[in-house]
Amino acid sequence: MNYQDWEMLAALYTTENITKAAEQLFVSQPTLTSRIQKLEEHYDVQLIIRKRRGVTFTPEGEQLAQHAQNMIREQRMIEEKINNMKNQVTGTLRVGVSNFFALNKMPKLLRLFKQEYPHVEFQMVTGWSSAMHRLVLNNEVHLSFIKGDYPWKGKRELLYEEEICVASPWDFTWDDLPNMPRIDYHTDENMKSLVDEWWYHQYSKRPNTTIQVNQVETCKEMIVNGLGFSILANLVVRPYPELFVKPLYKPSGEPMIRKTWMYYHEDSLQLNIVHAFIRFIRGLDVKAI
Numbered sequence: 001m002n003y004q005d006w007e008m009l010a011a012l013y014t015t016e017n018i019t020k021a022a023e024q025l026f027v028s029q030p031t032l033t034s035r036i037q038k039l040e041e042h043y044d045v046q047l048i049i050r051k052r053r054g055v056t057f058t059p060e061g062e063q064l065a066q067h068a069q070n071m072i073r074e075q076r077m078i079e080e081k082i083n084n085m086k087n088q089v090t091g092t093l094r095v096g097v098s099n100f101f102a103l104n105k106m107p108k109l110l111r112l113f114k115q116e117y118p119h120v121e122f123q124m125v126t127g128w129s130s131a132m133h134r135l136v137l138n139n140e141v142h143l144s145f146i147k148g149d150y151p152w153k154g155k156r157e158l159l160y161e162e163e164i165c166v167a168s169p170w171d172f173t174w175d176d177l178p179n180m181p182r183i184d185y186h187t188d189e190n191m192k193s194l195v196d197e198w199w200y201h202q203y204s205k206r207p208n209t210t211i212q213v214n215q216v217e218t219c220k221e222m223i224v225n226g227l228g229f230s231i232l233a234n235l236v237v238r239p240y241p242e243l244f245v246k247p248l249y250k251p252s253g254e255p256m257i258r259k260t261w262m263y264y265h266e267d268s269l270q271l272n273i274v275h276a277f278i279r280f281i282r283g284l285d286v287k288a289i
Helices: 003-015 018-025 029-043 059-085 099-104 106-116 129-137 174-179 189-202 216-224 266-270 272-282
Strands: 048-051 054-057 091-098 120-127 143-147 155-168 182-185 209-213 230-233 244-247 257-264
Touching: 003 018, 003 029, 003 054, 003 059, 018 029, 029 059, 054 059, 059 091, 091 099, 091 129, 091 272, 099 106, 099 120, 099 143, 099 216, 106 120, 106 272, 120 129, 129 143, 129 189, 129 257, 143 272, 155 189, 155 216, 155 272, 182 216, 182 230, 189 230, 209 216, 216 230, 257 266, 257 272, 266 272
Parallel strands: 091 120, 091 143, 182 209
Antiparallel strands: 048 054, 143 257, 155 230, 155 244, 155 257
16 A cells, blocks of 8 residues: 555544545546446455445454554654754644634734745644644644633643623523524533533523524524624634623633633654644734734
8 A cells, every 4th residue: 555545544534424535535536436346456455335425344354454553653753853854944734623712813924924935835724622622632733723722731821801791683681682682603522511611500401592593603693693692712702892791600600711722742843843732822912913
């Protein structure tokens, strides 16, 4: 097998779908199918079982796919070591980024870093903070930008804090909320637990949720267009002074805060590219960007 075969098997093993794997690898489905068939002929075993909505790996296929994942990991490590031996800031920085940070902060951060270190490339994965935590935990990325607190024995640095707030297109009192139309968005379990705990400490009835969306940015647009209120971190609605925004407080009287962190493994600082990027982030006011 060569590197392309490793990538193909790893992508297919992760997605369990030929169409998605082909899109991820920027190849056609027939090309991907042909490469799988050639591997099956080479090893004289069936590697995958096609189903209506995807594929399942045979035991032999699983062994080969896991080998492919290990080989990709080894290849990345040796490339990083060689780049590091050059004593230059070069190579590919792998970053996991929570959704809001990816949309609102990361493009400018990467542009500024690229201006300073033009020979650097980036591989970025976005998603919920819980998923980004798993990526850095499993060494699949060099570092992750994460909202909230997760179990972690490595290094992490606080970038900024946000108040959790109610944002509404209309003025309101706290007694109004249970009867007002609420807009919910999919978020990680940490944020959901914080909001639910606050709500049921304040009210005995369920919220009047009329709209549910996938992303906080979509939720914000719904609020701005007068469709209801939501509970979110205040950086999302800071650019909209026309909205009515009130922070949430814990029973102790402290404001409810959501922190954004940079998580990384200490040994990754041995890589010039990681060390340079973390030093670069430390020198910025990330919240203000």
